[in-house]
Amino acid sequence: MIDSFHKPVLTNEIVKFLAPKKNNIYVDATLGTGGHTLALLxxxxxxTIVGIDQDKEAIELAKQNLQQFKNRVIFIQENFNALVSILALNKIKKIDGILFDLGISSNQIDSNRGFSYLRNSKLDMRMNQNTKLNAFQIINNYKERELIDIFKKYGEERFATPIAKRIVKIRMKSPIETTSQLANIIDQAIRKRNLVKTKSRIFQAIRIVVNNELFSLREALKDCLKVLNVNGRIVAISYHSLEDRIIKKFFQYESLKCICPPNLPKCGCNKIQTLKIITRKPVVPTDEEIKNNSRARSAKLRVAERCYNERKINEYSNHYL
Ligand SMILES: C[S@@+](CC[C@H](N)C(=O)[O-])C[C@H]1O[C@@H](n2cnc3c(N)ncnc32)[C@H](O)[C@@H]1O
Structure with a gap:
């Protein structure tokens, strides 16, 4: 069964930071094929590990891979942005740690679900096969202006405008159906030799919108504060700067004791610190790990720990956003 494992990234570091103890309850919010969960177990x-993944194929694979620990894992096919209700439905009040290993797995990249420009398949990119919006709809229905915004905002792509213009021109003749067609359009729009990074960025941007990824991450991070035990940890691996920025800012804001302007004689903000940052700088994989697993290349791991406070659930703010 080992072949069906996505190679988990920064596994030793994750086990070290989560430091599992007997009878702890953890959430693996991005179960994938279960590699990190297996290492913790x-x-x-x-x-007990609540293993969440919105992809039903991932959940099926994880069930097979974690067969020997099946009594210790609660498998949930859901978006992690429903963390609080997932735990409530399973009668779990508090957890001792939560792991986010964001993005997509190598199994998803290698599937025929349109995540990669290197594999010709239908434009889809949905992690959750039950959601409505897919990549085909974005590429064929969104206005040129919307496409430019998406490519700039979520792909940080400088050739956003010529690519969007080319897409709109081509789709007037017939719909753009496949990943290879889209990759060719990018080639035609830019006419440069090495467009690997541009293609990755455009595909990433579409995927982020299809799966509403940044919204889910923000919601889940806020939810963590409601369910983590004091000293419980959030361990998050991100693979691009948009995700990393959200995690970093959230940790920074929640670790502040006061947000008053510096010239104020007395604190009047009532800010309460909810997190302590454990990793001042992100932890990155060793050269050795990157050599063995190219997906680890862009990984950044950040960790924060829940502090004691008495703030009520509905008082958590959105300031950091
Ligand atoms: C990088 S893989 C995780 C790999 C996993 N750590 C392992 O060891 O196999 C990310 C997984 O998270 C899932 N995922 C991404 N965003 C999600 C979300 N908002 N809710 C639930 N699952 C999500 C994806 O479907 C994918 O299977």
């Missing part, structure tokens, strides 16, 4: 078999 091998370290401490008497854990």
């Amino acid at each position: 091998r370290k401490e078999p008497n854990l």
Whole structure:
């Protein structure tokens, strides 16, 4: 069964930072094929892990891969932005740690679901096969202006305008159906040799919109504050700067004791610190790990720990956003 594992990234670091103890309850918010969960359970078999993934194929694979620990894992096919209700439905009040290993797995990249420009398949890119919006609809129905915004905002792509213009021109003749067609359009729009990064950025931008990825991340991070035990940890691996920025800013804001302007004689903000930052700088994989797993190349790991406070759930603010 080991072949069906996505190679998990920064596994030793994750086990170290989550430091599982007997009878702890953890959430693996991005279960994937279960690689990180397996490492945690091998370290401490008497854990309970709530394994969430919105992709039903991932959940099926994880069930097979984690067969030996099936009594210790609660498998949930859901978006992690429903963290609070997922736990409530499973009668879990508090957890001792949560892991986010964001983005897509190598199984999803290698599937025929349109995540990669290197594999010709229908433009889809939905992680959750039950959601409505897919890549085909974005590419064929969104206005030129909207496409430019998406490519700039979520792909940070400088050739956003010529690519969007070319898409609109081509789709007037017939719909753009496949990943290869889209990759060719990018080639035609830019006419440069090495467009690997541009193609990755455009595909990433579309995927982020299809799956509403940044919204889900923000919601889930806020939810963590409601369900983490004091000293419980959030461990998050991101693979691009948009995700990393959200995590970094959230941790920074929640670790502040006061947000008053510096010239104010007395604090009047009532800000309460909810998190302590454990990793001042992001932890990155070693050269050795990157050599063995190219997906680790862009990984950044950040960790924060829940502090004690008495703030009520509905008082959590959105300031950091
Ligand atoms: C990088 S993979 C995780 C790999 C996993 N750590 C392992 O060891 O196999 C990311 C997984 O998170 C899932 N995912 C991404 N965003 C999600 C969300 N908002 N809610 C639930 N699952 C999500 C994807 O479907 C994918 O399977």
